[in-house]
Amino acid sequence: MSTRLSKGGRLIDRSASQEFSFNGKKLRGLKGDSLAAALLANDQMLLGRSFKYHRPRGIVAAGPEEPNAIVGLGRDGRFEPNQRVTTTELFDGLEAASQNHWPSLEFDVGVINNSLARFLPGGFYYKTFMWPRAAWKHLFEPIIRRSAGLGKAPTARDADRYEHTYSFCDVLILGGGIAGLQAALVAGASGARVMLLEQAAHWGGRAPVDGDVIEGAPADVWINNAVQTLAALENVTMKLRTMGAGVYDHGYVLAEEKVADTTPGDGRPKKRLWRIRAKQIVTATGAIERPLSFAGNDIPGVMLAGSVREYVVNYAVSPGDRTVVVTNNDDAYRTAIALVQAGLSVPCIIDARSTVTGDLPAKARAMGIRVEAGKAIAKVKGGKRVTGVSLCAQAGQGAVLEEISCDAVAMSGGWSPVVHLWSHCGGKLIWDKTHAHFRPDAARPPTGADGLAMVVPVGNANGMMTAADALVCGAKGGAAAAQAAGFSAEAKAAVADAAPEADMEAVWIMPQGAGDALKAKMWLDYQNDVKVSDVQLAAREGYTSVEHTKRYTTLGMATDQGKLSNINGLAVLADALHEEIPQVGTTTFRPPYAPVTLGALAGESRGDIFQPLRKTPMHAWHEKNHAYFEPVGLWRRPYTFPRPGENHEQAVHREVINTRTNLGLLDASTLGKIVVKGPDAGRFLDMLYTGVMSTLPVGKCRYGLMCNEQGFLSDDGVVARIDEDTWLCHTTSGGADRIHAWMEDWLQCEWWDWQVYTANVTEQLAQVAVVGPNARKVLEKLGGMDVSKETLPFMQWADGTLGGFPARVYRISFSGELSYEVAVPASMGLAFWEALHAAGAEFGAMPYGTEALHIMRAEKGFIMIGDETDGTIIPQDLNLGWAISKKKADYLGKRGQERNYLASPDRWKLAGFETLDGSVIQDGAYIPSAGKNANGQGNTQGRVTSTYHSPTLKKGIAMGLIKGGLDRIGDVVEFTTITGGTVKAKVVDPVFYDKDGEKNNV
Amino acid sequence: MSDAVNARIVSPLGQAAFDGFAKVREVGPLGMISLRAKADVPGLAEAIMAVVGTPVPAVRQIETAGERAAGWMSPDEYLLIMPYGETDAALVKIAAALKGQHHLAVTLSDARAVFRIEGARADQVLAKLSPVDFATMGATELRRTRAAQVAAAFWRDGDGFMLVCFRSVAGYVMGLLSHSAAPGSELD
Amino acid sequence: MLILECPYCGVKAEETELTPGYEAHLKRFGPGASDEEFEAYMFARKNPKGVHFERWRHVYGCGKWFLAARDTNTLEVFGTYPAQSSAPPAALQDKIKAKRPDWKGYK
Structure with missing residues (x-):
């Protein structure tokens, strides 16, 4: 069983007990625990079920690579599915529940898929798409839909808040292990602005777990000193619990910070998305251990050797009382040694290498640990928990030599550098035969805006697998990054004791000659249930590209994105294809490195500030008067103002009739208004509009059409000549910004020698359409200027005051009624609107909305941009030839309209x-x-x-x-x-x- | 304009305020004129001096003189800031100084909403919304950028910042600033 | 996400502060142009893997259009310059030629 040890645990506080629950069961952990550690301390090894076969799944790893131990966290508005217990910090009151099983974790009906495994081979999904069609619809799809999917999507509204923040630095270091800390020390000393991010809740990474000795002392001492030194530097920003999720063009990096994960409801943002621009990026992202492919390697209790060590050293949690270690390298011996030092039993170290001579094996042997060289695990025994392993020769087909009873297996197939962030923006990889892994190829880095390298990989992430090498590499990388950012830096590295390690030996399946029965039980992708046999089948069926094999078998497509399975999978594929691993290559590494909460990506864009809603100065009045709004671009305009007992249609009809018989008031403030001024303004508008605007007399208005260069109608509106060199162009409500940009485009990029200035004054003015037989009466009642037929005839405008308000009055009509459009400064818009209603009460004034506006214009046969036009309509199609000048040599769209099919x-x-x-x-x-x-x-x-x-x-x-x-x-x-x-x-x-x-x- | 009408001038949000780790206050309305003219137009310096009492601002700078200021908006646009009631008189002065020169001056006081973000961490409120490096932003720099999804301009003002956006999105921007200034969400 | 320096205001603007305007240095063809000329102006756009000239507008900044030369493959930016340019500045063309000897010129 797994349990808490009585001594040790560098990250836990034994005096601070914390209560949490798993599947409703109350459990206790310690402050500093990860949820995984706390669960293991409570002997909760079984945590979920796999995706396809619903096989029992336990904790495999201790970090973000964990494929199995994913749970639902929290409840209601704070429920989050698919959370990895290995990256979840324990807190008092945490609630977790397992997923992907029915009816219960212990007894799952879906496990029947397991016995049907031979009918669900690799490519199963594709094959069901192919044949027969009816079977997909009625047989496979319902089954797959019921059994597929991991966690359930939350149904309650997210109770938490999230935010983004922008940040800038010279050197961004992703990863706070010893290589990252060393890089930060060097870059920080150079004076560069340094940002150092670590995804975990503590600094130092694996070095203390591995027992590394730096500058003659345990790694923890050097780490604490480094952190203190960096914290004292003003030019260095350090963030724990912040994961570099993706590296993008020109030094752009997204990182997710866990701000309030362990303090739900404290008002702080749950997560914060950092949007960082860095001149140089240092990836100190460490390495991930690979599983070994032996039969039954997915049974709960089989874990990565490094992770077993981490649970023992960091959390004083023993995954098992008797742990068999199986490896192809020296590093796993550290786990055996740590277990024995913690008082636990290691019955055997099974080493696939035929000769085992390194220092670490010597130490293990000296401690009395049995080492079996040239051996392999033929099969793991057990169901929901390991009960033992069968020992065999690695060179053979799996004939059992001995049964060894144990309750945990610590496996190590070697370590793969975390090259994801190096690769996101184009960094290339080379195959390192010595370590049997891909590592960054320094000769082919991702490049930035200047065409030069923008990412520097260091430490384990660069294939430097010992503490000594990692520190030297970190110092060099930190200095290189600072120098590339324009600072002078010295690559001075701390010295670590170098414990020599013998070469590992690539082992892709165990034993080497395993037959079909064993290979069908060797898991590559634990979450998606992809086995060695599936990849070999894909190869036989012609899937020779690693990208195709991935999609065919779903290898590496689970929530862990193949962090454990990819290299093993492509090695199996390469073997099946009789090719070398580098020839087969890797699948593409895409951001994010590990899942990022959707809330963090949305940031502040939720609820009231999901999207900017544009409001006119009268908006609050409309709300108070029960307007039903409709979106017009980002504006919200009243569609109608229903009265009690009216439906929308009745309200609209009342508004139309009232406007045609009495007086209607429309908030037309959204109408675009652009001032165009200058010696060449007339000439410019003649190019912009299909008609002639240069000849419009001062004081008059003219309707105009604008087309794009293809000749299609783009916008319309009334143009007023303000003075000799000034025009005011009205655009549609949705078109103001677009048309202003269109004007500026032509003025800046084509006719830059023309003397014309434009200003978008849309929001400076509130505008009210005063419409109906009583329109003049209400304006005359307000008083201040002559609005008579004689002084202000149709299609003219005048400045003056109305009721004391400074006003510009346009005599224009979109309804066919007697109509004035009155513009006043926006800050007085509401007051003017209210004054019109007060003065208009005796004339039957009522507000009307956009639907009444639409009906009235349709009754008059007036076109509406977006109704009569759709981007393929020329003015001639709409019988608007009268608004097109025949005399002008040119206007935007003229040549386009001459194309023969438009003239047809x-x-x-x-x-x-x-x-x-x-x-x-x-x-x-x-x-x-x-x-x-x-x-x-x-x-x-x-x-x-x-x-x-x-x-x-x-x-x-x-x-x-x-x-x-x-x-x-x-x-x-x-x-x-x-x-x-x-x-x-x-x-x-x-x-x-x-x-x-x-x-x-x- | 009669006093009765002047009394009805309202800022977009009626002086809304929010107290978080920084204070957010809607201020204004401020008098604002957009003056479009090229930097080498004769009379430009005189026009700006006459209206706000400052030299012509250099690229991306804002020149301040008491409650008046002139900001560089683009190679041919300046933002002139003054008390709200002074814009009509200012337009007359500009017209006089730039008589015969190609230019455009329009009042945009009402097209804008103005906010002050106050406190030692005011920059953090803006850093959550705008892709701007505040560590390198000058003391008298006028930065035009976006705040989340809308256009905004801001500059340092005392222990905080002044921010200008469009009137129609004043409520949205107030929501952004309040969200970003929420207590406990400090960046350090 | 790109960063392009606005040649007018000097802001190193990120892509979200800009709006793209596609190919630069197009010659407008209006009335009197042949169908072929008009088609080329309206629809035929370069789509090179490599050096490319584009229009960008500093829409959330000074509002000005400018032109940028960049490599569409590596995203290296060779330079930005005002929209009021009939051709890329000679120095910029030299710089590109030095970095990309196979480049055939902007036309």
Whole structure:
């Protein structure tokens, strides 16, 4: 069993007991424990079930590489699925629950997949896609969907808060082990701005666990000194619990900081995403131990040797009373030695190498530990827990020599540098035969904006596997990074005692000649249940690329992203393909290094500040008056102002009728307003608009269309001539920023010698459309300026005051009614709006929203950008030829409109439509025509673009595009309905209401 | 403008405030004029001096004189800051100084919301929102950038910063600043 | 995520402060242009693996358009310069030529 030892544990505080629960069971751990350590201390080895076969799974590792021990943490608004117990710090009140099992962890029905394993081989998912089709839909998909998926997605709203922060430095060091600390000491001494990040809750990494001696003292002493030295430097920032997640272009790095994981609800952000720009990045990310592939290597109790050592040394937790160590290298002997020193039993060290002569083995032997050279594990025995191993010769096929009883197995297949962050942005790897691992190729680094190397790998992460080498490498790397960032630095390294290690020997399967039965029980990917036999099958089926094999078998595609399995998997693949490992290569390393919480990526973008909502100065009034809002770009505009008992449609119809008979008030503040001024402003606007603006007299307004260079209609609005060299251009509500940018683009990049300035004054002004037969009366009541027909006729503007408010009044109409648009400074917008309502009460003033606006413009046959246009419509399609100058030699879009297919008489053109039965044509309806096209689809001859019930005319009205356009007036056509039927409609003039403009001409 | 109307001038958020590890206050409205003119236009220095009493600001700098200031916004744009009620008179002065020269001057006081972020850690509030290196940002630098998803400009002011954004997103920016200044979320 | 220095205000802007404007140094063809010329202006865009000239706007900063020369493969930035340039500055072209001897020129 696994248990807490009575002595030792460098990270735990035995005086601080902490209560937590696992699957509802109350357990106790110690302050400083990882959740994994605390669970092991309570003999909780079984923690979950694998993805496909639902086999029992226990803790394998002690860090972020853990593939098995993933749990759900917390509850309700703080529930998080798929959390690794190895990277979770214990705190009082922590709640954890296992996942991927039903009905219980101990008894799981899904384990039946395990006995069906031979029917679920590698490529199972792909094969079910292929054959037969019906089987996928009715048989495989339901089964896979029920059994697939690990943790459950949270259903409650996340109770925590998150944030981003930006940071800048000269040298960013990722990893606070001894190599990272050494690099930071050197770079820090150079005066460079240094940032040092460590994913764990403590500094120093594995050196103290390995018993390294630095500068003649235990590693802990040097580590503490280094941390104190660095903390005293103002130019050095240090962050624990902060994981470098990804390295991106030009020195951009994302890191996730755990701020309040162990103090839920204390008000601090749970996580913080650091968005760092570094001139140079030092990756001191260490190395990850590889499992060995022997039968039953997935049974709970089989762990990585280095991790076993870590639990013993750091947490005083023994994974087992009797631990068999199995290895192909000297390092694992440290585990055996540590276990024996802790008073535990190591019945045997099984070493695949035929001769074992190094210092560490000598020490182990001297301690009386049995060492079996040239041996292997034929098979691990046990179900939910290891009960023993069968010993065999590594060279053979697995004939059992001896059964050894044990309750834990510590395995080591060698160490792989964590090259992920080096590789994210293009750093290349070389195969190191001595250590049988890939390490960074210094000759092919990731490069930055200057084309030079921007990442420096150090320590284990650079394949420097001893403490002595790691420190030297760390110092050199720290100095190189500081120098590259423009500082002078000296690569002075601390000296570690170098304990010589004999060469390891690559062992990819154990025993070497294992047959099919054994290989089908050798796990490569524990979480996704990919075995040696699956990879070999993929190779036989023609998957020769490592990227294809990965996807076919799902090797390395679990939440651990193959941190343990990739190298073993590709070695098996290389062997099956009879190729060398470097020829097969690795899969691509992509960020994040380990999973990053979605909340951290979202940062502050949640709730009220998920997205900037633009509000007019009258927004609060609209809210108070029960407006129903609709999004227009990022603006929120009132769609309608329903009264008690009204639905939206009734409210809209009331607003239309009231505006046409009394007085309607519209908040038009969102309308774009751009001032264009300069000696060349007229010439510029003549290029921008299809019509002529340079000839517009001062004091007058003119409707204009803007097209893109392809000739397609892009925006429309009324232009006012303010003075000799100043115009004010109104744009659509959604178009203000786009059109302002469009203007600046042409002025800066094409006609930069033209003297024109623009200013976007949209938000400086609140604008109100005062509309209806009583519009003039209310303005006259406010008083201050002459708004009579004579002084201020249609399509003119005037400055003055209204009710004491400084105002610019435009006599323009988008409804066909007598209408004024009044602009006042935004800070007075609300007061002016309220003054209009107060003064207008006796004239029947009511606010109206965008839907009433849309209906009224449709009743008048006015087009709306985005309804009648969709980016493929030229003004000519909309019968707007009158707004296009025939005389101008050029305007933006002119050449585009001359393309022959745009000039074709076959183009669909705008017309009005009225259904014969008065009903409303459905949005999106098409007008079918006879025959079928080349693809066998029914032909069409037109479509609806705007369709409403007109409360004024008490029937359905619509505008649409139809082949032949206005020439078709009088024809009866059919529009499709969503249920597959059709509705008959007559083609009519699109001006449905007040054709002669009498309402406005008052 | 009558006093009755002046009394109805409101800042976008009605002087909203938030106290976190730094204080966030909506201030203003401030008088603001956008002056577009090239740096070598005759009369520019006189116009700026006449209106705010400062020299023409150098690239990315803001020149301050009491409650008035001139900021460099782009190679042909300056932000002139003054008491709210002075913009009309200032436009007259600018027109006089730049008579006959190509320029554009418009009042944008109401198009903007203005915030002060105060306290020793004010920079941390902004560092959470803007990709700006505050360690290298000058004492009189005017930095135009984004705050999360919207455009913003800020500069150092006493023990904190002044921040200007568009009026329509004042509520969003107040939300950002409050979130970033939340007690306990200090970066050090 | 790229960093490009705005040649107007000197800010080393990160990509989120910029908006891309695609290929630089296009010649506009308007009325009177042939179909081929117009098609080339409107639609035919270079997509090289290597040296490329692009338009960028410092949209969250000074609002100015500028041009950038960079390697689309390595993301090395050779330089930025004002949009009011009919051709890349000679010094920049020399620098690129020195770094990428096989480069055929910006046209």
